[in-house]
Amino acid sequence: MKLFATSQIAGIDKYTIEHEPISDIDLMERAASTLVDWILHHAEPDQHLIFFVGPGNNGGDALAAARMLAWALSGIDVYIMDLGKGMSESANTNLERLQQQNRTQIVYLNADAPMPEIKPSDWVVDGLFGAGLSRPLKGLPAKIVKHINASGAQVIAIDIPSGLMGEDNRQNDRDSIIRADVTLTFQFPKISFLLPENDPFTGHWIVLDIGLHPDGIGQTETPFFYTDHQVAKSLLKDRRTFAHKGNFGHALLIAGSYGKMGAAVLASRGCLRSGVGLLTTHVPRLGYNILQNSIPEAMASIDQSDLMFTQNPDLASFDAIGIGPGLDTKCNTGRGVQRMLEEELKKPMVIDADGLNLLAKNPEWLKLLPPETILTPHPGEFARLTHPVECGYERLQLAKEYARDNGVVLVLKGAYTAIACPDGTCWFNSTGNPGMATAGSGDVLTGILLGLLAQGYTAKEAAILGVFLHGLAADFAVEEGSHEALLAGDITQHLGLAFATLKDS
Numbered sequence: 431m432k433l434f435a436t437s438q439i440a441g442i443d444k445y446t447i448e449h450e451p452i453s454d455i456d457l458m459e460r461a462a463s464t465l466v467d468w469i470l471h472h473a474e475p476d477q478h479l480i481f482f483v484g485p486g487n488n489g490g491d492a493l494a495a496a497r498m499l500a501w502a503l504s505g506i507d508v509y510i511m512d513l514g515k516g517m518s519e520s521a522n523t524n525l526e527r528l529q530q531q532n533r534t535q536i537v538y539l540n541a542d543a544p545m546p547e548i549k550p551s552d553w554v555v556d557g558l559f560g561a562g563l564s565r566p567l568k569g570l571p572a573k574i575v576k577h578i579n580a581s582g583a584q585v586i587a588i589d590i591p592s593g594l595m596g597e598d599n600r601q602n603d604r605d606s607i608i609r610a611d612v613t614l615t616f617q618f619p620k621i622s623f624l625l626p627e628n629d630p631f632t633g634h635w636i637v638l639d640i641g642l643h644p645d646g647i648g649q650t651e652t653p654f655f656y657t658d659h660q661v662a663k664s665l666l667k668d669r670r671t672f673a674h675k676g677n678f679g680h681a682l683l684i685a686g687s688y689g690k691m692g693a694a695v696l697a698s699r700g701c702l703r704s705g706v707g708l709l710t711t712h713v714p715r716l717g718y719n720i721l722q723n724s725i726p727e728a729m730a731s732i733d734q735s736d737l738m739f740t741q742n743p744d745l746a747s748f749d750a751i752g753i754g755p756g757l758d759t760k761c762n763t764g765r766g767v768q769r770m771l772e773e774e775l776k777k778p779m780v781i782d783a784d785g786l787n788l789l790a791k792n793p794e795w796l797k798l799l800p801p802e803t804i805l806t807p808h809p810g811e812f813a814r815l816t817h818p819v820e821c822g823y824e825r826l827q828l829a830k831e832y833a834r835d836n837g838v839v840l841v842l843k844g845a846y847t848a849i850a851c852p853d854g855t856c857w858f859n860s861t862g863n864p865g866m867a868t869a870g871s872g873d874v875l876t877g878i879l880l881g882l883l884a885q886g887y888t889a890k891e892a893a894i895l896g897v898f899l900h901g902l903a904a905d906f907a908v909e910e911g912s913h914e915a916l917l918a919g920d921i922t923q924h925l926g927l928a929f930a931t932l933k934d935s
């Protein structure tokens with residue numbers, strides 16, 4: 431799915447009105463009816479709802495929804511924020527319709543008016559501002575937002591929590607943004623919803639399809655995408671009936687050191703469960719028994735060192751290389767990695783964990799990286815590769831620059847993992863859960879990415895698909911357990927179900 435800046439969404443909105451064609455008041459009616467469906471599905475018949483209405487079309491949506499709900503629910507109050515400059519045309523039409531219906535109390539709130547009582551048991555519907563917000567809230571809007579946030583009531587935001595910008599919130603006033611429990615957003619998640627600093631504002635967000643015109647969506651260019659089932663499925667390659675293991679590549683994983691052999695085992699499992707034909711895992715001597723006992727499907731390549739990686743095997747027979755899980759950053763290991771990179775191998779590569787920490791210490795290696803390279807930092811590792819940042823928005827910009835400037839696919843791990851590609855595109859992942867914040871989860875991902883690279887997926891395809899499958903497998907694992915108890919090994923165990931679900935979807 432494409433993701434757009436709010437200004438672009440307004441353009442698609444306009445395109446829909448012109449080309450469907452549909453009048454703007456009817457498009458608003460369609461949007462409002464999706465809100466109403468959601469609310470009726472979740473509210474008890476005696477639920478008291480308080481609508482806060484702003485001057486633009488976000489307010490218009492709120493007024494239309496209040497009218498539709500007033501036929502079904504008895505306790506609806508509407509407060510209109512009076513900024514002294516009137517309302518948009520469609521909002522005005524909906525105000526007249528609500529007045530004519532005559533089932534709802536409508537009160538104007540100006541700067542001097544006392545704030546209405548909101549009980550913790552009430553539901554507040556926030557229709558103050560949406561995609562048309564142009565600056566941080568001050569004065570009356572900020573006062574109303576603070577009053578709502580302090581109420582303890584459930585808050586449902588229409589389209590965007592009022593006060594939150596769709597993209598860049600670096601200059602925003604965080605005290606003057608609605609803290610919603612649920613955000614019902616139209617057609618597309620907004621880019622700011624995918625950044626960690628905005629989670630307290632959006633709460634749980636849900637996308638409501640309002641049928642914006644597919645041609646308008648298709649013609650609007652954007653660097654941002656959301657990897658949903660459809661995208662991931664389109665990347666998945668078929669396995670032919672007469673295929674044999676030679677068709678699915680031979681991966682080399684360089685992983686493990688004294689005390690960190692688990693990382694090598696987990697990454698090996700992730701790799702083998704992602705469809706690779708053959709896997710050789712290169713480990714220090716001490717890891718030989720551990721590896722062979724815990725994962726007999728992997729072949730072992732043994733380092734000359736007892737304790738750590740120092741020297742790669744002959745690389746000629748491998749289709750892709752993964753390096754990093756449990757590697758450690760000792761000098762000898764660093765020298766080993768450097769020698770390997772200096773071979774100027776043209777094999778696809780994935781670098782994780784201590785591989786990234788070594789790269790951060792030796793930025794001159796960047797120019798030695800092969801063309802199809804994936805780096806998989808979490809925010810801390812990314813800060814070491816670049817520099818610390820203030821917020822997720824800045825990190826996203828930096829990730830896009832880093833991927834473009836260095837010709838690497840950068841997998842910035844976290845909720846909605848962002849994959850920045852050398853072509854300037856950025857793909858947010860839709861699967862996964864907080865249970866994945868657990869030891870070894872990243873090692874499993876490295877294994878999956880390596881397995882996909884070895885099978886001939888490009889670095890970009892492998893990253894988008896691999897991150898999606900990793901998250902989906904973890905989602906299945908959590909369905910049987912809990913976030914707290916999720917082990918990285920549970921992710922590998924559910925990879926089969928993730929592949930199968932994607933194929934059948």
Ligand SMILES: NC(=O)C1=CN([C@@H]2O[C@H](COP(=O)(O)OP(=O)(O)OC[C@H]3O[C@@H](n4cnc5c(N)ncnc54)[C@H](OP(=O)(O)O)[C@@H]3O)[C@@H](O)[C@H]2O)[C@@H](O)CC1
Pocket residue numbers: 439440442443457458461484485486487488489490491518558559560561562563564565566567568571588589590616640642
């Ligand atoms: N796109 C779609 O597909 C569809 C969109 N729909 C809905 O429309 C919404 C977008 O509507 P919108 O463009 O009218 O913007 P919205 O946020 O309601 O208000 C703008 C008003 O606020 C004002 N204003 C701005 N900032 C301010 C501030 N800090 N403090 C004070 N005032 C401020 C601004 O005036 P300004 O002073 O900036 O000139 C203007 O008067 C969208 O979120 C969705 O809910 C659906 O109905 C149908 C399909």
Ligand SMILES: [K+]
Pocket residue numbers: 488556557558559560587588589590591592
């Ligand atoms: K809103």
